[in-house]
Amino acid sequence: MSDQTVSTAAQVASRSAPKKPSVAKGPFGLDKALFDKLVLAAIIIGLAAWIIPSINWRLVDRYWDRYLEGIIVTFQLVFLSVGIGAVLSLPIALARLSKRVWLTLPARAYITFFRGTPLLAQLFLLYYGAGQFNEAFEAAGLWWFFREPFYVAALTFTLNTAAYQAEIMRGAIQSLPAGQAEASQALGMSRWPTFFKVVLPQAYIVALRPLGNELILMIKGSAIASIVTVLDLMGVTNLAYARSFNFQAFFWAALLYLIAVEVVRRVWDRLERRLTRHLALAH
Amino acid sequence: MSELLGLLAWGAEGWGDELAAGAWLTIRLALVTLPFGLLLGLAIALAKESENTYLRAVGNTYTTIFRGLPELLTLFVIYNMVQLLANRIVQLVAPGSSFEISGFAAGVVALGVVFGAFSSEVFLGAIRAVPKGQGEAGRSLGLTAIQSFALITLPQLWRLALPGLGNLWLVLIKDTSLVSVIALNDLLRQTQVAVGVTKEPFFFYLIACLIYLAFTLISTVGTNVLERRANRGFAAR
Numbered sequence: 001m002s003d004q005t006v007s008t009a010a011q012v013a014s015r016s017a018p019k020k021p022s023v024a025k026g027p028f029g030l031d032k033a034l035f036d037k038l039v040l041a042a043i044i045i046g047l048a049a050w051i052i053p054s055i056n057w058r059l060v061d062r063y064w065d066r067y068l069e070g071i072i073v074t075f076q077l078v079f080l081s082v083g084i085g086a087v088l089s090l091p092i093a094l095a096r097l098s099k100r101v102w103l104t105l106p107a108r109a110y111i112t113f114f115r116g117t118p119l120l121a122q123l124f125l126l127y128y129g130a131g132q133f134n135e136a137f138e139a140a141g142l143w144w145f146f147r148e149p150f151y152v153a154a155l156t157f158t159l160n161t162a163a164y165q166a167e168i169m170r171g172a173i174q175s176l177p178a179g180q181a182e183a184s185q186a187l188g189m190s191r192w193p194t195f196f197k198v199v200l201p202q203a204y205i206v207a208l209r210p211l212g213n214e215l216i217l218m219i220k221g222s223a224i225a226s227i228v229t230v231l232d233l234m235g236v237t238n239l240a241y242a243r244s245f246n247f248q249a250f251f252w253a254a255l256l257y258l259i260a261v262e263v264v265r266r267v268w269d270r271l272e273r274r275l276t277r278h279l280a281l282a283h
Numbered sequence: 284m285s286e287l288l289g290l291l292a293w294g295a296e297g298w299g300d301e302l303a304a305g306a307w308l309t310i311r312l313a314l315v316t317l318p319f320g321l322l323l324g325l326a327i328a329l330a331k332e333s334e335n336t337y338l339r340a341v342g343n344t345y346t347t348i349f350r351g352l353p354e355l356l357t358l359f360v361i362y363n364m365v366q367l368l369a370n371r372i373v374q375l376v377a378p379g380s381s382f383e384i385s386g387f388a389a390g391v392v393a394l395g396v397v398f399g400a401f402s403s404e405v406f407l408g409a410i411r412a413v414p415k416g417q418g419e420a421g422r423s424l425g426l427t428a429i430q431s432f433a434l435i436t437l438p439q440l441w442r443l444a445l446p447g448l449g450n451l452w453l454v455l456i457k458d459t460s461l462v463s464v465i466a467l468n469d470l471l472r473q474t475q476v477a478v479g480v481t482k483e484p485f486f487f488y489l490i491a492c493l494i495y496l497a498f499t500l501i502s503t504v505g506t507n508v509l510e511r512r513a514n515r516g517f518a519a520r
Contacts, residue, residue: 129484257356
């Protein structure tokens, strides 16, 4: 009996045993993976040999500080608006989910308007539109705010991202099983503790990935602040180009944007993995 | 109020016809970019799914770059590069002559390149969701690789890609507003001209926003119809 089992097991083993590990052959009898790596290295070295000598170091030297300041402004703009937008998005999402029409309707209109029109048009509407009413704003003591392109850009981005984040949060809240809230109410928790302690933490786990995407979209979208003279990364790039007539100004900006987006993406990945470490998610 | 609405009149007095011309350019720009961007996206998705290491590397590098760059920057760079490249080529063919690519063409290329990067991700997801056996079955029935892809895999892939592509179409419509920066008389640019003359920024930018809103709302209806059509053989969820 046991003999038989052994032999079957052996048969299975011999059947499923991999054939001789066949190394995929590339050209020159090298194994393919190694060959590919060599080619890749050759391409990178070739590109570097082509690009590095043609870098205009005077441009780098002259505008390096400006670029760094620009990145800081970009990050200030983005984190300010995404942060405040996150706070604003919650009441909007709740209003959108409400059963009362007088709450749902304005929330829907707000979300539709800010998601359905270009960010640049919104920025112009607020920036130049506010300029038209400068006397009224001055009377209200708000002109110092609307006079400053940075503040108006931050305000526009905040309103815009609040609409997108509200939709993300609405989807996340709706995706949770109703039993979660019902269970906590059955335990005697009232509405708001239920929302803040049971619903919201789970909703944020679901929303984490789309919120990260929204953050990255805002980093890229914030470049349009340069059009209303904010000296963010794109703004200093335009400045460097206008003064030097050197097209490389744009390539440095591209490199810095790519690095910024990649860094944020990785940090967010880490954050997500840490926050979901108790969940058996496939990573 | 009626004074403001009078500014929207047709003809020499009002700005209605100028705005309409701008809106028309915006629509054309988006519509011309769409097929170009879709083909580019599909090609890049196929490259990323390819067995060839180099094709995969090219596809991945392309998406990493153009998904990570601000659309405004891409637009600037490509607009200028296309101009430069076209001039170089013309100089090779017919030295001494000068040549300028229209802002429209450059805008289409720039928007299409960005659209391609994003749509390739949508296509990639859809390609992976269609079981491989479908295409293999086509091959085993004697179809060529291209026939099998176009006749069997693509129609199924289309259904899965449609929601994602619908979103990208909305993004594309909104991104067309960026070409106003590179001297194209699209809706936003025409609005700026109107504002420059009338000094009524709030009113005109609001009108521009509402026109864009109309475009996106109509598009949503359109993509819903397309999605329903693509899903007609499937039970409603």
